Amino acid sequence: MRGHLIDTVRLAIEFIRFGGGCRGYNSSISFEQKILKLEEDNQLAEEEIAKIRREFDAAKQSFFKIPDALKGMQKMDPNGIYVNKNLRLENIQVYGFDYDYTLAHYSANLQSLIYELAKEHLVNEFWYPGSCLEFKYDPTFPIRGLYYDKLKGCLLKLDFFGSIEPDGCYFGRRKFTKKEIEQIYGTRHIGRDQARGLVSLMDFFCFSEACLIADIVQHFVDAKLEFDAPYVYQDVNRAIQHVHGSGLAHRGILSDPQRYLVKNSQLLRFLRMLKENGKKLFLLTNSPYYFVDGGMRFMLEGCDHQNWKYMN
Template sequence: LSQQERPPSVRVHKRETKHRIFVNRSLQLDKIKFFGFDMDYTLAQYKSPQYEELAFDIIKTRLIKLGYPSKLSSFTYDPSFPLRGLWFDRLYGTLLKMDQFGNILACLRGFSFIQREELRAMYPNKFVKYDEKRIEIMNTLFSLPETYMLSCIISMFISDPDYTKVEHGLKKGSLYMSYASIYEDVRTACDWMHRGELKQRTLANIGEYVERDPRLCVLLDRLRVNGSKVFLLTNSEFEYSHGIMSFILEIPKPDGTVRKWTSYFDYIVTDARKPAFFQEGTILRAVCQDTGQPSIGHHMGPLETGQIYSGGSCEVFSNLIGARGKDVLYVGDHVYGDILKSKKTVGWRTYLIIPELANEIYVWKKKKSLFDELQRIDNNLETIYRDLNISSNIRPDVGDLQRKIRAVAQQMEESYGLLGSIFRNGSRHTFFSSQVLRYADLYSFSCINLIYYPLCYMFRAPAMLMPHESTVSHGDSPKDSFSDLDAYRVVFVDVLEMVLPHLHQIKVTSVHLL
């Protein structure tokens, strides 16, 4: 019920916003037997924007070594620009903010928004069908510096008078650079960075880039004390995982003792190679913790507590630990690699980590006046059309209200950043938002928020109202709109009596009113 419809006697008790977990599909915590966690951006929260700045600088240095102009070094990372969930079109070099149906909400090349005429020349219906050979979805938190680098490079070349912009790239004399080749260069630099440089520099100055929260130790312990099994499932290899997990979990106690990080988990799998882990997977091997090297051969026996494993597949892993799909709640930040594949392929329950949610909620609260103003304009628009029907010859002038709607919607977008909210554009959901709704059972900005709920808690999803339910008040009289009952009859007939209409009159067996 809305606040207006809720009886005065009904009180709603909610946790503090910063402690809340939000629910798309109902979930009973005491039915979860296995709690699984990703590491990067889930158990290990990277400090923003410091971590993204580090990644951006590494990519920049690498590209200059590969032959890109040295003036690329003048760019510095701007955290207010990149947005998770954007599409990069390799054909036109554009960043696209999309809705869930493939319609374009915003379009940029470099740092410039593309306006109507040019936009329709490239995308006639402001619609893009996803094609993996053409479109790259920048869905991960690791892709934020990559997104910004693409815009920096394209903007740099477009603003250079020596380069001429052509339909699918840029030319300088006999040199031609397609937007697709720029993307491939940036992608190659990012892959190189993730194979070593970024991890080495993160571990070398770990306190600068990784958060350390003592509540994490409490959370993992409470889950196990309650009788649940806890596992770590990460794509990071052993050496990096060991360095990160040691930092965030091996916190000295008052007596000076330090508990080994592996003791917080029942099972540990590194180098999992998600999303392939949820499909064919790889060979499961035990890892020697002294050398960090995986053993020779395929591990076939039961998984041992305290032992670290590498690779494997979800099918093998589940069989070895005795887990069935809905017994598992998996917590991760990657919509595709962690959430979508674990949900669609093996039926795990899912909890998505969205660090951006903190800012989204802050703006949602701070800019309440803008949302109220948009509702007021919508009400005025409804009033203008209220007494008009199909026989009306009057065409009301609503241009002013439409301009106000666009202006307020633009103000709302700018409150979040240059590209607006990660979840919406005005009243329309983004592609990223639709994925969250579809694949994440729960979501929050931190896995730590589980600590604020009892392990018998029932996460109850709010009613997903259709427009005819959300816009019609329960207080409206059922007689208000339906006086002509014959127009709203649905006839249900016995299947045995059904024949082609022109051959036989349908025999009515029961009649129900909508």
């Protein structure tokens, strides 16, 4: 086909050369250059087609080898744990549970307890002003998903795209306006460099921590005292960790379980149903035994299985 095309073009050149007048010579050169260009393009096209054909043949051979490759794969570990979205619970024989916020649910009073204990630790051990003992936990202030900016001392609520929400930037207890946010951060969006200075306050146990950080910052602002934002977070976080790690929170909860623990009758019915259907149950937690034992005894109070250790 390419040969017929070239012959046709050559005839056109000859016609122009001898019958096209004084401009025939210049036109013939132009057409000859076009012929050479056309031949080069056709050659490149054939090379490209050949390349695609080779890649297709290689992919085809790889596809044919897939069944053999699958046969050679290692079988799944029967003792492994895998995700299965089509899981039928009736086929599961063993159920495991965490303790905090799974079996044990807490009232809002828990945040006040942690707040009070951490506040006292700041004053007694870290020599914060005694006036800090007057602070009271505000359950309406903190929300989930907050960040603390250790460089600027702000509490931030970020959206899905990493931008500060208009009503989600506080310095102490004072909410910044959009204009103030832009003055401090340049933009509402938190970049990668700025994100390195943020610490997350994500879970339920961080409510008291976020509130105490804001109250400490506000206290320094009102007293016109200079402070370093990173050390405020460090001190409050250490105080919160001490409350949990020393057992102060555990002993406080067990001292008045009615005040801090919430009995969940629906959960108890679910556990009873599993037990009646012959399922094995276990509890896995890093909380100390005395704390879990006391809490489980309280939550199973009045049930058939008051001794939770024999529900497995």
